[in-house]
Amino acid sequence: AQSVTQLGSHVSVSEGALVLLRCNYSSSVPPYLFWYVQYPNQGLQLLLKYTSAATLVKGINGFEAEFKKSETSFHLTKPSAHMSDAAEYFCAVSGGSQGNLIFGKGTKLSVKP
Amino acid sequence: GAVVSQHPSWVICKSGTSVKIECRSLDFQATTMFWYRQFPKQSLMLMATSNEGSKATYEQGVEKDKFLINHASLTLSTLTVTSAHPEDSSFYICSAIPLAETYIVQYFGPGTRLTVT
Numbered sequence: 039a040q041s042v043t044q045l046g047s048h049v050s051v052s053e054g055a056l057v058l059l060r061c062n063y064s065s066s067v068p069p070y071l072f073w074y075v076q077y078p079n080q081g082l083q084l085l086l087k088y089t090s091a092a093t094l095v096k097g098i099n100g101f102e103a104e105f106k107k108s109e110t111s112f113h114l115t116k117p118s119a120h121m122s123d124a125a126e127y128f129c130a131v132s133g134g135s136q137g138n139l140i141f142g143k144g145t146k147l148s149v150k151p
Numbered sequence: 152g153a154v155v156s157q158h159p160s161w162v163i164c165k166s167g168t169s170v171k172i173e174c175r176s177l178d179f180q181a182t183t184m185f186w187y188r189q190f191p192k193q194s195l196m197l198m199a200t201s202n203e204g205s206k207a208t209y210e211q212g213v214e215k216d217k218f219l220i221n222h223a224s225l226t227l228s229t230l231t232v233t234s235a236h237p238e239d240s241s242f243y244i245c246s247a248i249p250l251a252e253t254y255i256v257q258y259f260g261p262g263t264r265l266t267v268t
Contacts, residue, residue, distance in 0.1 A: 080261055139185075
């Protein structure tokens with residue numbers, strides 16, 4: 039069975055600083071991995087996805103994530119945080135035959151001016 | 152592209168009444184749609200998988216008679232919360248997988264906030 043662990047329920051960074059949100063997964067098969075962002079009272083927006091192609095995946099808004107099989111990790115990074123990046127971020131792994139997602143508990147990112 | 156809408160975005164209903172939430176894929180067809188529930192400051196919990204033309208598959212612990220799901224077309228799935236109670240108050244989010252991207256990417260609707268008084 040697949041599972042996702044997001045380390046740190048709340049991460050706070052200063053504007054312009056590096057953003058690092060951690061995600062570790064467990065999967066018995068080669069996984070599809072995703073990062074989604076959720077702004078207050080909104081649905082989820084896909085940031086990026088890993089589907090067994092390049093291990094370094096670039097997404098929208100300057101985010102990227104690197105798939106490391108040896109570490110079973112898929113951490114999300116952004117070189118320079120912007121105030122508009124403040125949101126909840128969810129890592130997910132695709133499980134099941136119908137493509138249903140298994141989500142981590144989420145990490146709330148705060149950006150200080 | 153790949154836009155999913157939900158209607159209504161916010162609904163208040165009285166205890167004992169039923170509420171229908173619509174999920175539409177606006178610019179693609181989807182044989183599979185998912186319904187999630189999200190409590191404040193928590194992650195998404197999958198309630199059911201909806202397949203066009205067939206019965207929905209419910210996750211363990213989700214009452215199928217209370218949360219009725221209908222996926223009558225390739226662009227529309229509905230969730231009806233029957234005999235709603237205050238504990239059903241939550242944020243309900245749907246998602247859809249485009250026909251051409253089966254098993255790869257889910258696109259999410261903006262969510263529906265249900266408040267039962």
